[in-house]
Amino acid sequence: MTSARPALTPFPYRVVGRTEETPDTAEIVLEPVASALPRFLPGQFAMVYAFGVGDIPLSLSGIGGSRLTHTVRAVGAVSGALHRLRPGETVGVRGPLGTGWDLPTAAGHDLVIVAGGLGLAPLRPLIRTALARPQGYGRLNVLIGARTPADLVCARDIDGWRTAGARVQVTVDRPDDAWQGDVGVVTTLLDRAGFDVDNATAFLCGPEVMMRATARDLAHRGLAPERIRVSLERTMHCGTGHCGHCQLGPLLLCRDGPVVTWAQAEPLLSVREL
Amino acid sequence: MTAEGHGTRGILGALPPEHRDRLLGFAHDVTFPPGDRIFDEGGTADRFWIVRAGLVALDTYEPGRGPTVVETLGEGELLGWSWLFEPYRWHLGAQTRGEVQAYEFDAHQVRAAIDADPAFGLAVTRCVASVAIGRRLRAARTRLLDLYGPPVRNAPTAYGETP
Known part of the structure; x- marks a missing residue:
């Protein structure tokens, strides 16, 4: 073996x-x-x-x-x-x-971590790594969106992240009667996040429609597309770049992704045939 | 009153400094207690606010079900844009989630200043249209796509499986 x-x-x-x-x-x-x-x-x-x-x-x-x-x-x-x-x-x-979030290249930057639904799961190791070296990064913003309060994953981690210094905001699309937090899509939380667009890196994971909206919003605010990283999903089979099922234009996402920059992803996601 | 020391996020951050200071000249500080009803759907939009701290829930009333929260607004965000456009009636209701601190504006005063000074009026109108209405419209569309986007028959899920 x-x-x-x-x-x-x-x-x-x-x-x-x-x-x-x-x-x-x-x-x-x-x-x-x-x-x-x-x-x-x-x-x-x-x-x-x-x-x-x-x-x-x-x-x-x-x-x-x-x-x-x-x-x-x-x-x-x-x-x-x-x-x-x-x-x-x-x-x-x-x-x-595949590729990782490549957190070391964001050293010294404010971090903007945006998760939609189950997208928080692959971001959790990133958050933990950043919190373990608070002196290595600037402000840590974690913005989380879920459809309902019951759909929120990693919920038991959130208080600990706040205690450790992260600014965590959570919003849901459909609140229940007990929910006292934010309501709306996760992009609406960006206004309240603290980051310097000239010295920040963003990490996005969630439904593609949410990542597109968030990446566009961040780019509109002045964050360079090369500093916005998204985790893309396509049908993956071999995981080694041989079968081609996960092809997105020139990328084989199991090998060249799943994490790519918005500079790479944006032109591909606007091609209808891909 | 100027923006100095009060933060310049959201709508205040989007206004050019001279117009931001002029707008803040019409403001006075208010504090709402938790659970306070700020305005109701259909009421006269004769004031508006910029949230400085806390959370406000926008809601709509469904007969038999009570208020349903549509969206929340927090620090730096504009509470109310119906004051800028006829018929000056609130489209939604607003209630505080906890204690809320805000700048409060008299809509008649600001509308009069907008009419009297086209440069100020254009800056404020652009800002409300872009930062408040445009951004919320994009957010609403994203939410619609996420919640109700048309499913593609037999499309693979995120795992590459066909449910």
């Missing part, structure tokens, strides 16, 4: 923890059965194989030692099987795959 190529050969991992996040979303913690995959960087993803069902790309919502944490929403056969996993069961994992 030690000679296996981690991007091509699934490594067996055992489920050692499972937490219900929302009615259809669970956080699963995996530990290597034998050899561990190389260390993942925030923003990279893994191909996670539910034996006998199939594999899907999953970003990491937590990276700690050899443990991998994924937040998975049950939307189809494979994600449903992964969502139903219980401690002790085994999956296959390939990775690390």
